[in-house]
Structure formats: structure tokens, C-alpha cells
Amino acid sequence: MVFCLIAILFPFISAIAILEGVKVQSRVSVNEGADIYVTMDMYGRNGVIPLEMAEGIKKIDGVIKAVPRVISRIYIGSRLAVLLGIPIDEPPSSLSFIKGSIPQRGEIVIGKRMAEDLNMDIGNNLSIGVRVIAIIDHRPYIIKKLYRISGIFDSESSIWTSGLVMMNIDDAISTFEMDGFVTDIAVYVRPGYEVSVSENLQKMNSFFRIQTKDLVKTYVERGFNTKGGIFVALYTVAFALAIPAILVSSGFGLSDRRKEIGILKATGWQTHEVLEMVFFESIILALISAPAAFILSFVWIKLFNGLFIAQIFIAEIGSMPPFPVPSRFMPLPFILSFFFALILTMVGSIYSTWRAAIIPPAEAMR
Amino acid sequence: MIDTEHRTQNTELRSQDNELIRCDGIWKIYNEAKPHEVRALVDVSFVVEKGSFTIFNGPSGSGKTTLISIIGAIDRPSRGRAYLDGKDITDFSDVTLSLLRRKRIGFVFQNFNLVPRLSAWENVSAPLIPQGIREKDRKYRAMQLLDKIGLSDRVHHAPEELSGGEQQRVAIARALVNNPDIIILDEPTSNIDVEAASLLIDILKGLKAEGKTILISSHDEGLFVNADIIFEIRHGHLAGSWVPLVHR
């Protein structure tokens, strides 16, 4: 019974912890990013923006700097990573170089963890694959290029140190055959100028898509909340499905339980006394299994790095996450899981107990 | 047949001063009105005297267990009425029957029905739990009883670690824990060896000496000599009763 409960609660606690952890890490990323991101509208979606627009944006009052960026997905071996192409003089502030130098042409900088995982160091060459859609038959294929590792960075975000590759923006543009275009321009503004800069940007070009930090923040949060929401919904369904299973396996087999209740009643227990006992048993079961599930998922995530579980919540990682899975254990899921356990055991045992307790003991003992 | 016995037909109900239990036209029909209907008891009437040692004799399947279950208030008759101390208990509520079982009746089941996950003393004291008696006092009471029936060295054993005879004695201790005045045993010699049976007879004699009313279902003739009266059950009918010669 306890194992049954732990098995049900464990994924719930783990999932919430991982979701929360990822949320915190991305919040860090967002906060450290630029104030405004500008790109161009392309049939209602984010398109690309001409590189030279950066110069015009720099001239807007309140703008500190405008950094063109190329962001794309790349493959390292069969593993997906994120490529960030930036001007060599503008490394992101949230990254700290621990070794080497900013990438020149033909060079890349990778995260500490990725370097460890791939067993690579400065001076090694790394093959990077880019997914390209063929113009003729529209079938995607991957082209590969070799880059020299010029530096290694570290960051608070484990997702970054294991999945982010930085490259000189000119390299990125040519790799993706973007010819004078970048994916967006990150605009840093003086405090208080966010609104006026946004307005001026929109005036400058009506096709600009402008995303402020707050907007990004909301998107990220909303993304996580829907992810979390979907998960909780799925979990609730699974939970509802688990109730009959618990009903069947509740306690030590229904017929044994029935018999035991018959025995108790035959020796003078009253129905309500039997129910009270089962009620307290349920509370104790919940008290045991909720912390046990909590500890198990803590150990699972910290020691086994969320093996098999993290992949459900973090896109495109295998069963063995290549970086320490971010996690945050919060009191609310813990309390919730206690109540889940309680409801499960209650539904499982109170009903069957009641059924067995209202019939004559001779019948229950058969 | 043992020659110390003398059989008399005695089917009519006599009104007795020291009447404890009276059954009046008891029927028990399992799966009533279904194709596999079983008439386990058919119009059974009798009286059990206070302080008596009563045996219900009959072949297996004749309805003994069904009958003593109704007397022990752990089952309800399909028809007829059962009285205890002249009170009609047939329609007692679930709660009242529970309290009746607690205060008046100790039941020793044929297969003992000990709770497997509880130790000997826990089984004995389990009926005391809902009465709000502290564990220390419960344990003390259980120990006393286990000591009385010679099981003080088996207190912490699980039922599966006990022999049939020992399990039965734990079940007897449990039946006695609320100090009831009626002790009911279902086929008490069927699951134990000869030595345990003679020990059992000693225990039963002791209980009778304490003034308890003992009802037994059994077809073990070795027990008959101890009985005050033996009711014969055949195919759910009460076929008669007789008194062993030693008591005449």
C-alpha cells in the first residue's frame, strides 16, 4: 500500500520540482537578458531582421546598445543544442569565461558542462550540425562544419552550460546562409526608457516585432504554467484511474481486509469504531508515504539526475539528461501530495471497509 | 456410542426459570429465492440454560455453524426469533448487536480467525481497543489471560508461528477478554491434536465452573460426556436432544 502510494506520488513531486527548477533558471536567464528584443514580422510570426538595422536602433534616445544575435538550434552529434551568434565584443553578462577567449571566425565557445560531457578542451575541434531545408524537395538535411573551441564559459544555469554554444555572429550568419539578416536585435536601454524606446522602435518600422523583458517574462511564466497545468491535468486523470487500482489493492487484499473487519466486528467492535481505525490508518499511511515519495524524488533528481523523468518535462533531452536537472522542492506540492495520499487511501479503504462493516460479521468473515 | 449416555427425545420447548437463550422457529436460508438456495436451518426451536454446557451435534453441513453464529449474534436468521434473557434480539440494530457481542459473547471460530499481522497478545487485546483502554492495560489483561491458559511464553508470537492448539487457546483468550458470560466454540476439536483437546476440555470445565454458559458445535463424541445437553441437528432440522447419563 505504501509502495503503491509512493509510486503514485513520486512522479508528481518530481515533476513539480523539475518544472519549478527550470522556471527559476529561465527566470534568471530572462532577468539577465536585454530589455527589448526586436525582430521583424513575417506572416505573423517572428522572422529575421536586417543586420544593419542595429545601427539605426542605437541612435534612438535612451538606447545603450543594440546587439544583433543569431539564435538557432544546432546538433552536436545527435544532441540538440542552442547556438547563439553574437558580435565578438558583446558576450552576455550572465556568462563568465573560465578559460580561453571570445570566439573569432571559425571558433566557438561552449559551456563547462558540455566540455566535460564531450571531453573537449580549448583547441579541440567540434563538429556542429545545422538542419537545413532543401530548396528543391523541401526535405530537411543536416550539414556539418568543424569549429575550433576557443573558450569555455560557466553560468548559474545548468541548461546553458550544457546546451549553449556561442559563435561569432558573422560565422552564424554564413552558417545559416542568412546573408545580412539576424534573428533579432537585443536592445539595452537606460532605466525608465523601455516604453519610449519601444514606441520609437515601432515608429521606426511598423513591421518590427518588439518584445520587452516583461513580455518575455510573462511568456515564459505562462509557458511554464500551461506546462504545469497540463501536467497537473494529466496527473489528475491518472490519479482518478489509480483509484480503482488502489481500491483493488487497498491494504492487504480486499478479502483479507474484509475478513479482518468481520473478526473485529465479531469480537465486539462497532462499525464506526472500525471506520475510525481505518481513517487513522489512512492518515498514518499518508504521513509515511508522502515524505517517502518526497525523499525518493529528491534522491532521484539529485543523485540519478531525474533519470527517465526529466525528459518528460524538459524538451529534447534523452532518458539520461546531459546536465544536472534543475529542480526546486516547494512546500505546496508536498502538502498536496499528502492530501493526494490521504484521498487515495480514504477512497480505497473507507468505502470497502464500510461495505464489510455493515454486513453481519459471519458474512464478512467468509 | 458411549454407554454412559442415555438418549431421550426432547423437542418441545419447556419454559425454564434459568433460561438464557431461546430460539423460536429459526430459519436460515442462504441465497433465498435463487436457484442455488440452501435451507441451512429449518424451523429450529430450543432453549439454552444459564451456566449450562450445550453441544450441537450433527454431521458436517447439517447447519451447526449457522446456528451458533445466530446465537452468537454474528449472523441474523432469515425467519424466527432469538431471545437473550427473554429479550428479543432478532431486530437489534447493528450497534446494539456489536455491544451485545462485546459484553456478553465470546466466540471461538473453527479456524480461530486470528488476525495474521497481530501477535498473540495483540490478537487477545484487539477487542479492547475501541473501548479506549490504554495499551499498557490492554497488554496486562492479555498477558493475564494468556498466562491462565498456559501461553505466557507465546505472547509475542505471530499466529502462523503457533500450533493449532496454541492458536485456539489464543482465540479462547480473545473470546474471554471482555469477560463475557456466554462462550461459543465452533468444532473446537477439529483443528487440534489429542493433547490439545484434553487441555481444551480442562479449560472448558474451568470456565463452566466460573459460571459461564458454554455452547459448542461438534460431532466429536469425546466431548459429549462433558455436556449437560446435546442437541441433534440433521439437515438443518433439530432432530432431538438428549442428556448424557453422567448428568442424570
Ligand SMILES: Nc1ncnc2c1ncn2[C@@H]1O[C@H](COP(=O)(O)OP(=O)(O)O)[C@@H](O)[C@H]1O
Ligand atoms: N454462506 C453460505 N452460502 C450458502 N450456503 C451456505 C453458506 N454457509 C453455509 N452454507 C450451507 O449451509 C449448510 C449448513 O452449513 P454449516 O452451518 O456450515 O454446517 P456445519 O457447520 O454443520 O458443517 C451447508 O449445506 C452449507 O453448504
Ligand SMILES: [Mg+2]
Ligand atoms: Mg461448521
